[in-house]
Amino acid sequence: MSDRIRLPEAFAERMRRLLGSEYEAFEAGYELGRQCGLRRNLLKGTEEDFIRTMPFPLERISWAREGYYYDAGVQPGRHVFHEAGAYYIQEPSAMAAVEVLDPRPGERILDLCAAPGGKTTQIAGRMLGQGLLVANEVIGERAKILSQNVERMGVSNCVVCSERPERMAEFFPMFFDRILVDAPCSGEGMFRKEEAARGEWSLENVRMCADRQALILEEAAKMLKPGGVLVYSTCTFSPEENEGTVSTFLQKHGACYIEETGLEKQFSPGRADWIQYPAAGIEHTLRLWPHLLRGEGHYVARLRKGSDGERRERESLKKGIRESRADKKLWKQMEEVMTEELGIGDRWKEEHAGYVMRFGEQIYMMPKDMISLTGMRVLRPGLQLFTEKKNRFEPAHALALSMHSGDMDRCVELDNQEVLAYLRGESLSSRGQKGWIVLSWKGYPVGFGKASGGQIKNHYPKGLRKSL
Numbered sequence: 001m002s003d004r005i006r007l008p009e010a011f012a013e014r015m016r017r018l019l020g021s022e023y024e025a026f027e028a029g030y031e032l033g034r035q036c037g038l039r040r041n042l043l044k045g046t047e048e049d050f051i052r053t054m055p056f057p058l059e060r061i062s063w064a065r066e067g068y069y070y071d072a073g074v075q076p077g078r079h080v081f082h083e084a085g086a087y088y089i090q091e092p093s094a095m096a097a098v099e100v101l102d103p104r105p106g107e108r109i110l111d112l113c114a115a116p117g118g119k120t121t122q123i124a125g126r127m128l129g130q131g132l133l134v135a136n137e138v139i140g141e142r143a144k145i146l147s148q149n150v151e152r153m154g155v156s157n158c159v160v161c162s163e164r165p166e167r168m169a170e171f172f173p174m175f176f177d178r179i180l181v182d183a184p185c186s187g188e189g190m191f192r193k194e195e196a197a198r199g200e201w202s203l204e205n206v207r208m209c210a211d212r213q214a215l216i217l218e219e220a221a222k223m224l225k226p227g228g229v230l231v232y233s234t235c236t237f238s239p240e241e242n243e244g245t246v247s248t249f250l251q252k253h254g255a256c257y258i259e260e261t262g263l264e265k266q267f268s269p270g271r272a273d274w275i276q277y278p279a280a281g282i283e284h285t286l287r288l289w290p291h292l293l294r295g296e297g298h299y300v301a302r303l304r305k306g307s308d309g310e311r312r313e314r315e316s317l318k319k320g321i322r323e324s325r326a327d328k329k330l331w332k333q334m335e336e337v338m339t340e341e342l343g344i345g346d347r348w349k350e351e352h353a354g355y356v357m358r359f360g361e362q363i364y365m366m367p368k369d370m371i372s373l374t375g376m377r378v379l380r381p382g383l384q385l386f387t388e389k390k391n392r393f394e395p396a397h398a399l400a401l402s403m404h405s406g407d408m409d410r411c412v413e414l415d416n417q418e419v420l421a422y423l424r425g426e427s428l429s430s431r432g433q434k435g436w437i438v439l440s441w442k443g444y445p446v447g448f449g450k451a452s453g454g455q456i457k458n459h460y461p462k463g464l465r466k467s468l
Contacts, residue, residue, distance in 0.1 A: 005030045005192060008201045015237065018274060029291030034193050037092035037295075038076055039118075040066040041085055042125030043154050044404070045443060050086065053442050055079070061294075063266050064095035066125060069294065078468055080419050084444035085153040085401055090118040091193070093288045093295030097182055097233035098122040100261045100286070100302050105130035107177040108369055112165060112220055115142035117149030119182055124155040129351055132369040133158040134176075136168055147380045154401040156352050157367045160380035165219035171376055172223045181220050182233045183213045183245075189235040189297025192290060210240040217249045221256070227307040230256070233300045239274040242287075242299040246270075247279035255306035260284045268292065270301070331356040334363060334385060337393050342436050343409030352402065354382060361388050362396070397461050400438050400447050410437040411445075412456070419446060425465040428456040 007030070016023045038058075040050050051058065056074045061067035069092065076082055077089055098119050103109050103126040111120045114135035124133055135150065135158055137143040143162040150158050163171075186206045187197035217232065224230050232249075234241050250256055258281035270285030272278035285301035334356055338344040354365040359381055366373075366382035373381055384396040405411055410433060418428055419441040428439075430451040437456065438445050449456035 006198070007191060008198060010203060011188065011191075011201055014203075018237075018239070018271075026289065026291050029289075030192050032192075032290075033072060034296065035092050035294045036070050036072050036074070036089075037061060037095070038068055038070055038087045038089045039064065039095060039122060039125075040068065040087055041121070041153055042066055043129065044084075044086055049443065053086075054081070061092050061095060063263055064092070064099050064122075066122070067092060067095045080423065080441055080446065080468060081444065083152070083423060083464070083466075083468075084441065084446045086444050088118055088121050088149070088153060090122070091296055093189070093290075093293070093298040094118055094235070095122065096263065096267070096286070096288060096298060097180060097231055097300050098126070100233075100263065100300050101178055101180050101229065101231040103127055103178055107131045108175060109133050110168075110172070110176045110179045110220075110223060111135045112168065112179060112181050112216065113137065113183060114160075115139065115146040117146045117153075119180060120146065120158065121149060121153040121155060123180065124150070124153065124158055127157065129156050131157060132367040134172070134370075135160050136165075137162055138164050143379050150380060151384070151398045151401060154398075154403075156365070156383040156402045157354075158380070159367065159370055159378065159382055162377045162379060165216050167376075169219040169222040171371060174223065174225050175371075176223050176228060177225055178229045178231070179220050179224050180231050180233070181213075181216055183209075183216055183241075185209050185213070185234040185236040185241050186238055187235055188237045189288075189290070189299075191297075193296055206236075206238045206240055209236075210238070210245055213241060213245045214248055217245065218252075221249075221253055221305070224305050226255075226305055228305050229259075230303040230305065231300065232303065233298060235296065235298050237287075237297055237299075239271065242301075243270050243272065243278060243282050243285065244275045246285060246301045246303070247275060247277055247282060250279040250303070251277070253305075256303050257281065257306070258284050259302045259304045261286060261300070261302050266293075267300075270299070327356055327358075330358070330363070334393070337386070341393075342395060344403075345407060345409065348403060348407040352383065356385070357381065358388075362386070363388060363393065394459075395436060395448050397447055397459075397464075400445050403438060403445050405438070405440045405443045405445060408438045410435065412437050412439050412449075413443075414439055414441050414446075416441075420468055422446065422449070422458060422460060423465060424467055425458050425460060425462065427458055430454050430456050 058068035115137035288298040363386040384398040386393040433451040
């Protein structure tokens with residue numbers, strides 16, 4: 001091996017023992033350049049428009065319908081399309097977990113370990129704004145990043161919270177149709193990509209991660225409806241954290257079982273021979289090896305919860321569902337502002353139904369299926385609509401990003417120079433417009449401006465302004 005990537009000695013010896021004759025090919029994989037991927041935002045525009053407008057070449061990722069490879073020399077994170085939420089930069093193998101989860105519009109879905117938001121926003125794209133998506137991240141600073149990415153991608157039906165798994169289980173007993181547990185792990189699958197993961201690795205850390213994963217899965221099971229789907233994923237090769245964690249969980253939960261994923265032909269099977277007590281069907285879990293595919297190392301298992309306990313489910317949901325309804329007076333007020341001051345049409349309103357609520361000075365639309373927020377640590381209770389300021393309502397940046405260019409009567413399409421000036425925080429020519437307008441570029445809304453006196457005052461959030 002070259003000095004560029006030096007594997008921890010104990011890790012290399014362990015993998016040599018596990019892989020046998022395949023180890024040489026595995027080790028050689030670290031000499032290959034890592035693959036770069038991004039994922040089209042299904043909430044914004046069509047695939048045809050996306051491909052036509054992208055300024056750099058893309059190649060499809062076979063296991064994710066919205067995923068694409070891009071060349072390593074491209075910098076898609078420093079592009080207007082990134083700021084507009086047209087795509088999310090995501091490691092190709094990481095897209096497999098949501099493909100296995102198979103989220104559907106109208107469902108209740110939980111991403112339990114959600115930061116920084118790649119899988120959350122992938123789930124949101126599949127849900128098409130319908131149903132309830134709860135994204136949780138226990139670490140506060142990471143939860144803020146998660147919330148920012150949910151906003152940038154224009155997601156309207158997601159509640160972002162920051163609770164420990166056991167607290168989440170108290171709030172949501174047998175509540176969700178699908179749950180994703182992308183568990184914290186030892187990160188062995190990221191060794192080619194992240195030097196820090198190599199430096200932090202130890203067998204002790206592997207065992208600690210496995211113990212933590214078992215606890216997280218226990219709480220996730222409490223929140224899953226009978227008949228629901230639980231997908232467990234990691235970015236590690238460790239049998240203890242993969243087949244071992246899944247098998248231990250299934251031994252304790254007889255009503256749960258492993259399902260086939262439909263991706264068995266693309267990936268390698270789970271290894272029953274690497275653990276002492278493998279669960280039935282462990283060969284239907286998936287291993288993604290970086291020397292066998294164009295991506296980093298991952299593991300994915302799809303579990304189904306048996307349909308017993310329906311009576312208990314109905315009882316728990318009856319207690320959990322939010323009894324209060326929308327603030328009708330506030331919603332009527334918001335509708336007037338949307339129609340008269342913003343020119344938002346009926347299509348947007350029909351596609352974004354929910355409870356309108358105050359959250360401090362902020363006005364949010366919370367998804368209809370969400371339970372009461374009382375006692376819960378919530379960063380984003382839904383789609384932010386407005387900020388209340390001295391008897392007036394200022395539209396939130398998130399509201400602009402949730403739109404398509406045709407959703408608002410007053411919309412100005414910017415040219416290349418104008419959009420760069422807007423993202424820097426500069427004022428623009430009003431073009432004869434008055435009042436609030438949505439500014440867009442190549443059909444993607446980028447934010448609000450307010451036109452008066454021949455100029456469009458810039459309302460792009462100061463914390464997001466940058467030179468591209």
